Amino acid sequence: GAGVSQSPSNKVTEKGKDVELRCDPISGHTALYWYRQSLGQGLEFLIYFQGNSAPDKSGLPSDRFSAERTGGSVSTLTIQRTQQEDSAVYLCASSSHAGGMTYEQYFGPGTRLTVT
Amino acid sequence: DQQVKQNSPSLSVQEGRISILNCDYTNSMFDYFLWYKKYPAEGPTFLISISSIKDKNEDGRFTVFLNKSAKHLSLHIVPSQPGDSAVYFCAALTPGYALNFGKGTSLLVTP
Numbered sequence: 667g668a669g670v671s672q673s674p675s676n677k678v679t680e681k682g683k684d685v686e687l688r689c690d691p692i693s694g695h696t697a698l699y700w701y702r703q704s705l706g707q708g709l710e711f712l713i714y715f716q717g718n719s720a721p722d723k724s725g726l727p728s729d730r731f732s733a734e735r736t737g738g739s740v741s742t743l744t745i746q747r748t749q750q751e752d753s754a755v756y757l758c759a760s761s762s763h764a765g766g767m768t769y770e771q772y773f774g775p776g777t778r779l780t781v782t
Numbered sequence: 783d784q785q786v787k788q789n790s791p792s793l794s795v796q797e798g799r800i801s802i803l804n805c806d807y808t809n810s811m812f813d814y815f816l817w818y819k820k821y822p823a824e825g826p827t828f829l830i831s832i833s834s835i836k837d838k839n840e841d842g843r844f845t846v847f848l849n850k851s852a853k854h855l856s857l858h859i860v861p862s863q864p865g866d867s868a869v870y871f872c873a874a875l876t877p878g879y880a881l882n883f884g885k886g887t888s889l890l891v892t893p
Contacts, residue, residue, distance in 0.1 A: 670825070697879065699880060699881075701881075701883075706885070707885060708786075708788075708871060708883040708884050708885040708886055709826070709871065709873075709881070709883040710883075711876075711880040711881065711882070714878065714879060714880050716879070722878050722879075722880065724878070725880065757825055757826070759825075769814055769816070769831070769875050769879065770816065770828040770831065771828070771881060772828065773818075773825030773826045773827070774825050775823070775824055775825045776824075776825055
């Protein structure tokens with residue numbers, strides 16, 4: 667079946683503009699995560715959605731970052747008033763949490779965001 | 783504060799030999815660990831995982847070892863192949879189900 671997809675694959679924006687990044691998780695996966703990877707760094711957790719529960723926003727670096735997940739499927743990560751330090755690869759992952767001790771998260775290809 | 787540490791940024795191994803990638807963690811609450819492999823311009827791909835109730839998990843050429851008392855795990859690849867050249871990330875599952883990643887080790891397998 668189809669994996670996690672993200673769009674756009676690349677986004678160049680001017681400092682101060684808003685951007686929206688989209689994630690389509692694997693069908694049937696109830697959990698969705700956003701991470702980002704800055705140059706030379708590991709993946710940094712941003713936000714986690716699980717079913718209809720309130721999202722875990724503990725990783726969002728500032729109030730300029732927000733995310734929604736509509737209908738328990740597609741998610742949009744919005745960055746307002748972008749800054750140069752927001753430049754990174756933004757990765758989305760999904761998982762099923764369906765029984766057993768399986769916690770693997772399946773990642774999309776990422777969106778490379780460059781703020782000029 | 784980095785709770786999952788991969789202290790070797792890079793590793794070079796000859797084809798056919800064993801690759802050993804190391805990972806240390808500081809949070810004793812972590813009880814499930816995963817290894818991911820990442821090629822350039824692609825998302826990370828899940829490789830293998832281990833629960834803290836085990837000290838070893840094997841899948842084909844890949845074996846992960848966990849030493850809870852030392853808060854250390856390692857990924858062994860035997861035999862190493864050129865296609866294994868990639869960045870390998872160690873990750874710990876947090877109580878909130880997010881993954882806490884190390885900074886990665888870039889593995890180069892030379893023919």
